[in-house]
Amino acid sequence: MENSNIKLFVILVFLSSLLQLCKASKLRFDGKNGEFRILQVADMHYGDGKTTPCEDVLPEQMHSCSDLNTTAFILRMIHAEKPHLIVFTGDNIFGFDAKDAVKSMNAAFAPAISSNIPWAAILGNHDQQSTLSREGVMKHIVGMKNTLSLLNPPDIPDIDGFGNYNLEVQGIEGSKLANKSVLNLYFLDSGDYSSVPSIPGYGWIKPSQQFWFQRTSTKLKKTYMHNSNAKKAPAPGLAYFHIPLPEYSSFDSSNFTGVRQEGISSASINSGFFTTMVEAGDVKAVFAGHDHKNDFCGKLMDINLCYAGGFGYHAYGKAGWSRRARMVVASLEKTGKGGWGAVKSIKTWKRLDDEHLTTIDTQVLWSKSSTGARRKKPIGHQ
Amino acid sequence: MENSNIKLFVILVFLSSLLQLCKASKLRFDGKNGEFRILQVADMHYGDGKTTPCEDVLPEQMHSCSDLNTTAFILRMIHAEKPHLIVFTGDNIFGFDAKDAVKSMNAAFAPAISSNIPWAAILGNHDQQSTLSREGVMKHIVGMKNTLSLLNPPDIPDIDGFGNYNLEVQGIEGSKLANKSVLNLYFLDSGDYSSVPSIPGYGWIKPSQQFWFQRTSTKLKKTYMHNSNAKKAPAPGLAYFHIPLPEYSSFDSSNFTGVRQEGISSASINSGFFTTMVEAGDVKAVFAGHDHKNDFCGKLMDINLCYAGGFGYHAYGKAGWSRRARMVVASLEKTGKGGWGAVKSIKTWKRLDDEHLTTIDTQVLWSKSSTGARRKKPIGHQ
Numbered sequence: 001m002e003n004s005n006i007k008l009f010v011i012l013v014f015l016s017s018l019l020q021l022c023k024a025s026k027l028r029f030d031g032k033n034g035e036f037r038i039l040q041v042a043d044m045h046y047g048d049g050k051t052t053p054c055e056d057v058l059p060e061q062m063h064s065c066s067d068l069n070t071t072a073f074i075l076r077m078i079h080a081e082k083p084h085l086i087v088f089t090g091d092n093i094f095g096f097d098a099k100d101a102v103k104s105m106n107a108a109f110a111p112a113i114s115s116n117i118p119w120a121a122i123l124g125n126h127d128q129q130s131t132l133s134r135e136g137v138m139k140h141i142v143g144m145k146n147t148l149s150l151l152n153p154p155d156i157p158d159i160d161g162f163g164n165y166n167l168e169v170q171g172i173e174g175s176k177l178a179n180k181s182v183l184n185l186y187f188l189d190s191g192d193y194s195s196v197p198s199i200p201g202y203g204w205i206k207p208s209q210q211f212w213f214q215r216t217s218t219k220l221k222k223t224y225m226h227n228s229n230a231k232k233a234p235a236p237g238l239a240y241f242h243i244p245l246p247e248y249s250s251f252d253s254s255n256f257t258g259v260r261q262e263g264i265s266s267a268s269i270n271s272g273f274f275t276t277m278v279e280a281g282d283v284k285a286v287f288a289g290h291d292h293k294n295d296f297c298g299k300l301m302d303i304n305l306c307y308a309g310g311f312g313y314h315a316y317g318k319a320g321w322s323r324r325a326r327m328v329v330a331s332l333e334k335t336g337k338g339g340w341g342a343v344k345s346i347k348t349w350k351r352l353d354d355e356h357l358t359t360i361d362t363q364v365l366w367s368k369s370s371t372g373a374r375r376k377k378p379i380g381h382q
Numbered sequence: 383m384e385n386s387n388i389k390l391f392v393i394l395v396f397l398s399s400l401l402q403l404c405k406a407s408k409l410r411f412d413g414k415n416g417e418f419r420i421l422q423v424a425d426m427h428y429g430d431g432k433t434t435p436c437e438d439v440l441p442e443q444m445h446s447c448s449d450l451n452t453t454a455f456i457l458r459m460i461h462a463e464k465p466h467l468i469v470f471t472g473d474n475i476f477g478f479d480a481k482d483a484v485k486s487m488n489a490a491f492a493p494a495i496s497s498n499i500p501w502a503a504i505l506g507n508h509d510q511q512s513t514l515s516r517e518g519v520m521k522h523i524v525g526m527k528n529t530l531s532l533l534n535p536p537d538i539p540d541i542d543g544f545g546n547y548n549l550e551v552q553g554i555e556g557s558k559l560a561n562k563s564v565l566n567l568y569f570l571d572s573g574d575y576s577s578v579p580s581i582p583g584y585g586w587i588k589p590s591q592q593f594w595f596q597r598t599s600t601k602l603k604k605t606y607m608h609n610s611n612a613k614k615a616p617a618p619g620l621a622y623f624h625i626p627l628p629e630y631s632s633f634d635s636s637n638f639t640g641v642r643q644e645g646i647s648s649a650s651i652n653s654g655f656f657t658t659m660v661e662a663g664d665v666k667a668v669f670a671g672h673d674h675k676n677d678f679c680g681k682l683m684d685i686n687l688c689y690a691g692g693f694g695y696h697a698y699g700k701a702g703w704s705r706r707a708r709m710v711v712a713s714l715e716k717t718g719k720g721g722w723g724a725v726k727s728i729k730t731w732k733r734l735d736d737e738h739l740t741t742i743d744t745q746v747l748w749s750k751s752s753t754g755a756r757r758k759k760p761i762g763h764q
Contacts, residue, residue, distance in 0.1 A: 158597070196660060196661050196663070198660060198683045198684055199657075199660060199661070199683070204657065206596075206658075206661075207589050207592035207593045207595075207596050207654070207658050208593050208596065210589035210592070210593075210654075211589045211590050211592075211593040213589075214588075214589050214590065215540070269654075269656070269657040269660065270652045270654055270657060271654040271657045271658070272589070272592075272651075272652055272653040272654025272655070272657070273654070274651070275581075275586065275651040275652060275653045275654070276588075276589050276653070278578060278580060278581060278651065279578050279581070279588075281578070301580045301581070302580055
């Protein structure tokens with residue numbers, strides 16, 4: 001590299017780190033009620049807008065139905081739930097049916113932008129099937145208005161995928177935790193399809209991404225648990241990515257909330273990210289999309305594995321089974337003197353796109369008192 | 383950090399990289415027959431030497447049996463097989479029964495040292511149970527005579543475990559591949575026991591180690607396949623670590639060579655290293671120890687998963703079922719003009735510690751012509 005190129009590279013890494021820092025710490029719990037509200041929009045499958053028809057709706061809904069129904073649903077959800085953050089978990093556009101990826105994305109994310117609510121997006125397996133590559137799609141997203149999305153961490157330049165980043169949600173302004181991240185959000189690119197001849201099917205989260213996740217989690221835990229305001233347990237974390245992990249197959253109706261109406265379309269092999277999260281210990285729930293007709297949450301080794309259920313109208317689904325969205329609300333505990341403390345509980349529910357935006361399947365994913373796991377003795381035969 | 387400390391740190395990293403470089407490229411195929419021969423010694427379980435009794439041998443063998451039988455077996459193997467490298471795959475000492483870790487290790491590795499054959503060692507789950515920590519054990523090993531073992535890669539300072547490194551085996555002196563690594567050896571620390579309360583049992587290979595492996599594999603492939611002597615496929619690789627992967631459970635007697643006489647004591651969760659190796663594409667065989675009564679090799683997705691079978695006499699085993707060792711021999715192809723080319727085949731067999739050092743279960747693990755995997759179309763429902 002020439003000297004001038006090295007300087008340019010250093011400046012770019014610096015600016016990228018600065019952007020990372022600015023975006024990562026922009027979120028904060030609500031001082032009025034101690035809440036942080038996240039709306040998950042899974043699989044919009046946006047095409048060209050009005051001319052893109054719906055799939056799998058009832059015959060009587062068909063004639064007037066298009067991508068605009070997806071847009072209307074987002075606006076209704078924003079109005080009803082007043083989220084502090086909207087997370088789009090991939091297949092935001094259905095590339096094959098989008099003539100122009102940029103136009104399709106601009107239309108798909110327009111409700112989030114017009115509402116002035118911060119939003120974050122990650123990639124699914126269809127976003128790159130129009131006029132832009134995965135890198136191109138993610139770069140476009142990162143430059144859009146009000147988004148906190150980031151391309152990739154600057155400290156691991158050869159990380160796999162596009163759109164691996166984390167966001168910090170700080171405590172209440174003026175409280176002891178005002179400058180601490182009390183809720184950590186991780187976003188990862190779960191890829192599209194396997195590029196390995198002997199492994200058929202979907203992509204997965206690679207070692208480079210897991211290494212980044214692990215490092216980030218360690219750093220966040222250290223910062224949170226350090227100094228006079230020291231906490232005994234790490235701040236809870238939530239992870240968002242598109243393709244479900246193989247561990248989503250661990251449940252049936254006896255031990256999940258919601259429905260499973262199709263197979264779990266994870267990668268055909270296990271790349272270990274579930275293990276990595278269990279070891280990290282801070283992630284309390286994972287939110288995927290991809291399988292539109294599954295909308296359950298099941299808990300395995302203290303981590304909730306959740307689907308959002310299909311949101312978009314130009315996506316396969318089940319006629320008569322409403323499109324839906326998942327809400328997650330984290331609540332802070334009140335301290336003795338009327339102030340606010342750390343996260344006390346994380347709840348979730350879904351809203352159906354029916355007349356009343358019916359709320360279903362409300363459940364507590366995690367609460368502070370439930371972290372009583374004890375050290376088990378290792379089993380060993382030799 | 384103070385200025386003088388920074389200088390010291392830079393010097394240390396430089397020296398460590400230099401040592402890495404020196405050790406990594408010290409091995410070479412044999413110019414006489416185009417072979418590279420590796421002896422695997424699994425689970426020596428060395429204690430204090432002569433006073434440490436044998437386990438699970440026939441009653442008539444018991445009275446005269448001690449760690450010295452393990453030593454004698456190594457010497458017999460060296461004499462019979464004339465290996466170019468000896469690999470000790472962990473539980474080299476059985477810490478609980480070794481009064482002094484240093485003395486025990488010095489005695490355990492003595493046959494390799496006295497024979498002047500290069501050797502490499504990794505850690506099992508018992509090596510740290512005497513007077514030294516895992517770091518202490520590995521640091522002692524690295525400083526021993528004739529060993530090519532290394533502590534850890536200098537470029538990933540926060541890597542998990544101790545004893546993650548790779549060795550390159552170069553082509554025949556004077557041949558076109560004299561300065562290329564035609565066979566790559568990876569050594570990893572598979573840990574001891576889980577430190578995660580919700581995960582019982584043994585350790586596993588972590589994301590940081592997999593990230594290092596992936597980077598190293600990519601670098602080696604680039605170097606090998608680059609320039610005028612370009613090869614179409616990467617040089618084959620072999621991986622050595624102590625605890626078997628969960629995928630070792632994929633086999634039964636219908637599809638492996640050898641025996642399975644006890645369960646597969648892998649970690650209780652899957653950390654994805656098998657997937658990482660499949661994706662990397664260069665590793666053709668994995669060699670573990672840990673389960674002394676299993677000695678099979680089975681092939682899954684073009685990777686052979688092999689046990690060596692128990693070697694050490696102060697280790698559980700099966701009376702009447704001989705202690706054993708695994709040999710691996712890689713052979714180069716002959717080029718038109720009587721020269722030597724790339725690796726043509728990799729064979730393996732075991733030797734029993736009986737009167738004739740009987741050879742059993744000879745099999746071809748990989749041959750150059752067998753790499754005909756074709757790109758499969760991805761399966762996708764949405």
